[in-house]
Amino acid sequence: MPEISRLGIKMPESPIRKLAPLANEAKARGIKVYHLNIGQPDIPTPEVGLEALRRIDQKVLSYCPSDGLPSLRQKMAEYYGRFAIEVTPDEIFITTGASEALTLVFLACLDPGDEILIPEPAYANYMSMAMSCGAVVKTVLSSIDNGFALPPIEAFEEAITPRTKAVLLCNPNNPTGYVYTREELEHIRDLVRRHDLFLFSDEVYREFRYTDAPYVSSFHLEGIEPNVVMFDSMSKRYSECGIRVGAIVTRNARVRKSVMKWAQARLSPPLLGQIVAEASIDAPESYLKGVYEEYIQRRDFLVKRINEIPGCYSPLPMGAFYTVAKLPVDDADKFCAWCLRDFSYEGQTVMMAPASGFYVTPGYGRNEVRIAYVLERDELARALDVLEAALTTYRDRWNKR
């Protein structure tokens, strides 16, 4: 039997999804599992998006252009205008979710051995996508103690080598919920300019910012326009993760041309998702406002509740719908698996994403978990009660040994 690839062996499993078999087994035993592990909002998709689906009258569900439906690209350009991100439809390239946007941009811009600098913890799939094209992720450590603020720019400088090709920021940040300040972003801009790097900017959580600070996109940073490549997705803001529609936005025509070659090989992004996405942009203002208010309440509740549990700590995330919290355990990987396999409280348990998978440096984040606050308040409250009970049981069991 021929062997699978060495990369396939080396590749880590997704920290977000690898515990899914244990969760399924728990469910099969009749246990209710609260999903704090995955960024799948429970918020309804905008009605205009669903209505567009029902109204589809095409007789043939055919391929669309490799860079997406022109009408969607037009609509997205208008959407970006709301944030003073001035781009033309030509500068927007539709992809199969932000996941594919990352893959296509990495292929278009990075050769095997090229390095990307990322503050860690970071969205785990950046590392997977980089591995798939042979690029190397180098990290600069951020810390829970200052809420995962941008590490000093000197730490980035030290990590730069002749193979460094790009800096990747997720802003607002997944998994930490941190929102970078203008000052921090200007440090990054100067770094990018000094070393002529790409700035890959994942801005899928743009709508989820809970501070009064003015919004700063990578597109607002002056003097590095051709260096900026932004990733976007409809999934989170319109609660439609399943439609698989994202985008690459860049003023750099050479990058777009290179992306197009790889994109043509996969023919076309999903037609139906694009129809839903286009309609969703017309959701009434009240929709995104309602979503915003819901999340800010959940965040406030979640963080307060975590910090009430003895030995737990979460900073106050300023954006997205995640927090990275410290738990009073030695090994969050083991604890998260234990919650699913060996624990239940009144027939319930919790599924969390161990933070180790969001760190590249081995051993970091071992007592941290990522918690997504994508459940409604009452569910979240019950989930946190279950977490507290789990921690108590786990500690007692441990102490008896």
Next chain:
Amino acid sequence: MPEISRLGIKMPESPIRKLAPLANEAKARGIKVYHLNIGQPDIPTPEVGLEALRRIDQKVLSYCPSDGLPSLRQKMAEYYGRFAIEVTPDEIFITTGASEALTLVFLACLDPGDEILIPEPAYANYMSMAMSCGAVVKTVLSSIDNGFALPPIEAFEEAITPRTKAVLLCNPNNPTGYVYTREELEHIRDLVRRHDLFLFSDEVYREFRYTDAPYVSSFHLEGIEPNVVMFDSMSKRYSECGIRVGAIVTRNARVRKSVMKWAQARLSPPLLGQIVAEASIDAPESYLKGVYEEYIQRRDFLVKRINEIPGCYSPLPMGAFYTVAKLPVDDADKFCAWCLRDFSYEGQTVMMAPASGFYVTPGYGRNEVRIAYVLERDELARALDVLEAALTTYRDRWNKR
């Protein structure tokens, strides 16, 4: 400005889509362009598939499992049963079109430098997908003179090196329309067994076979069960290329496990497409029968008509909906571009895919084009009239110089 990747520079443009800007310009000049370049059928999507869309009543269009909806995988297992391909739902992995199936399997099975043996001409995107993970495509030449039959197995033997990891066959073949015989496939099976290779088998055109020979799938070849990885797609058989739903089918659990790691990084295949796909499998028998009859008529017409044009030759393809035809031109790339840029006949022109892009060996197939017969009979007839006129004009212009 940072440089794009060397791979992005080296990567060829899709032979199927690279002339699209010229086609768009022609259309902007008011010229009707007959699309013989792309495998986008004009056949309506099954009504049951469209109806399933209209009936979607989910409030949240959420992620689905990384390997696809269990109900679709169950349905597909039943579908394969019609062809005596006995697989369980667990052995079916849903992907974003067959394109993604290729990418995931290449990542799961091949390391940079590993070689895949493919008869050429071959579907151009195999080469792109291989490049994206650093694998190397080695080709064995098939010939228009025997209708692109499988080259002698000795030619495969000669091409094998210590890095050869897989043989890739497309059956029925895109671009040639050839359907491999049981004898040919058994030669491949013996080769695969002798050298312990993967057999990657692209069977997306399974429904489009116009011979009386019994159907032979890679799953019917005995003794190489764990070596076989089949690619499939809903796009062609149900005329729903835009839904982006394909599959990897393999009994090899290690391959599936490796595929899962890469698939988790992209989270989920498209939800809406899967709903349409699942419903489409229930299309009445008359649907696929009607499609079949339509294509066989088109094929017969197309091939007869091509062979009536002086200097043109097409073998009779036994499957799929393409043929590779020889034209009386020196350079089909130039001729195809010329048709779009410089020619029109009664306000019409044709777009074809130059066959050079389907060959890996430079210089091969220079006077060949791939023609897709995805237009209805009358359109096809007009397109061929236009092609004949184009060839006459081109020859006259050439001779005058």
